[in-house]
Amino acid sequence: MTGGDQEREGLLDDVGELVEDVLGENLPEPEPEDPWERRLRLVDAITAVLLSVAAVATAWATFQASQWADAQSDSVAAASIARSDSLRYSNDAGQIEQIDTAVWLEWLTAYSQGDKARARFLSERFRPTLAAAQREWAGKAVIGSDGKVSQVPPGTPFDGPAYRIPKAERAEQLANQAESEMVKAQEASNTSTEFVTAALILALVLFFSGIATKFRNPRLQVLLVLLALVFLVGGLARTFTLPQLL
Numbered sequence: 271m272t273g274g275d276q277e278r279e280g281l282l283d284d285v286g287e288l289v290e291d292v293l294g295e296n297l298p299e300p301e302p303e304d305p306w307e308r309r310l311r312l313v314d315a316i317t318a319v320l321l322s323v324a325a326v327a328t329a330w331a332t333f334q335a336s337q338w339a340d341a342q343s344d345s346v347a348a349a350s351i352a353r354s355d356s357l358r359y360s361n362d363a364g365q366i367e368q369i370d371t372a373v374w375l376e377w378l379t380a381y382s383q384g385d386k387a388r389a390r391f392l393s394e395r396f397r398p399t400l401a402a403a404q405r406e407w408a409g410k411a412v413i414g415s416d417g418k419v420s421q422v423p424p425g426t427p428f429d430g431p432a433y434r435i436p437k438a439e440r441a442e443q444l445a446n447q448a449e450s451e452m453v454k455a456q457e458a459s460n461t462s463t464e465f466v467t468a469a470l471i472l473a474l475v476l477f478f479s480g481i482a483t484k485f486r487n488p489r490l491q492v493l494l495v496l497l498a499l500v501f502l503v504g505g506l507a508r509t510f511t512l513p514q515l516l
Contacts, residue, residue, distance in 0.1 A: 313491050317479040320498050324475035327506055331469040337515040338462035342455045349451035356444035363438035367428075370400045374427065403433035464512050472505035474498075 373392055380388035396404060407430055410423035427433055478498035482491050 313483050313495065316495055317482050317498070320475060320479040320495070320502055324472045324479065324498075324502055324505070327502075327509055328469050328472040328476070331465045331472060331505070331509045334509070334512070334514060335462045335465035335469065338458045338465060341515060342458035342462060345451045345455035345458060349448045349455065352444045352448035352451060356441045356448060359437045359441035359444060363435045363441055366397075366435050366437065370397060370433075371428065374400065374404070399432065399434045400427065403427035403430050406430050406432045461512060465509065468505050468508040468512070471501050471508065475502045475505060 373395060377389055377392040377396075380386075380392060393401070393404070404427045407423050407425070407427040475498045478494045478501065482494040482498065485491055485494070
C-alpha cells in the first residue's frame, strides 16, 4: 500500500468519526433530568397558556369597556338634545294655549253679553282643535224650552279630550325619549363598569401566573397556578356573559 492510499484511508476514518460525533453515536449517556427542572418546565407551559388566554381576554374586556363608555356618552348626548327640544316645544305649546285661552275668554264675554257678531268673529278664528273641543263642550249644554241655554256645561273646552296641541304632544314624546336615553346611558355605564371589573379579575390571572415560576416550593406553585386558573374561569365567564358591542 502506497503512502497516498494510507493518507486517504486515514482521512476517511477521520470523516467517519466526525459523522458519528455529529449523529450522537459517540455522545455520553444523558444525565437523569432534575425533578425541579421537569416541574418547572411543566409550570412554564401551563402559565404560558394562562398568560396568553388572559392577555387576549383582558384586551377584549378593556375594548368592551371603552365601547360601552362611548355608548353611554352617545345616550347622554341624545337625552340632552331630546330634553332641549322638548323644552322648546313645550314653550311653544304654552304660548299657543295662552292664545287659545285668551280668544275663548273673549268669545265667552261676547256671547254672555249677547254680542253675536263679535262672538261669531272670534269663534271663526278658533284653531281647529279648539273649535272641535268647543263643539263637544257646547253639545253638553242644556237648552230650555225658550231655546236659550238653561245650564252651562261644566268646565271648559280645554278640559275635554278633543282639545289638543300637537307641539305639546311632541314635547311629551321628546321628554319620554330623553328619559329612555338616560336609562340606556345608565345601563351602558353599568355594563362598562362590569367589563372593567372583568379586566381587573383577568389582570390577577396575569399576576399569579407571572409569579408562579418564581418560587421553588411545589405546593406554592400549584396554589398560584390554581388561583390563576380560578380567576381566569371567573373572568372569562364574566366577560362573555355580558352584552357585547362591536
